[in-house]
Amino acid sequence: MIRLLVNFLVAVIDLLYKNRPYPRFYVLETVARVPYFAFLSVLHLYETVGAWRRADWLKVHFAESWNELHHLLIMESLGGNQRWPDRLLARSTAVFYYWIVVLLYAFSPRSAYYFMELVESHAFHTYDTFLKENEAELKAQPAPQVAINYYREGDLYMFDEFQTSHQLSERRPSVDNLYDVFVNIRDDESEHVKTMIACQHPDAQNTFKSPHSVPVLGR
Ligand SMILES: [Fe+2]
């Protein structure tokens, strides 16, 4: 059922945005970070009622939402949000989608993580195809400043934090042109897939850690 739902949503967006890649990516990235907000909300609720506390999960999911925010800012800098119908579609879908994922995560966290694994895997393949089909044009265009700041110039704590399969500072990608930027976004999506798989592990409650984690009692 989850796979069918993802395929249906993807087919609708692909049809609506056939020849408009940046508005399409803008819509996808607006919606893409919503599940991380939903995970954070439910985890906060668990902490508030004293049911469960794992600070690392909050940190990593927030860093994932921060990463998706930067994908969104890049799409906005490329003009993806210029038309109001695209903004309306993205925002209204995101509000609706948030509550669906809150319910799914509250009742079955593993299903929610599986759902997100499929969504992130679709994002990876979407950007991979886009890179293959537009290599020459992308290499001829400059990287947006927001991408340069996020991947190279700024504080890279949050960039390292969402990559649970890497050691700190292991991934320092180039960001010399727009092609590099889309390679980085595609590779970020692949990191999200790996993290979503790690979160479904039967022993994840004990094994899943923030890359910056140091052993502290009570976390
Ligand atoms: Fe993304």
Ligand SMILES: [Fe+2]
């Ligand atoms: Fe993503």
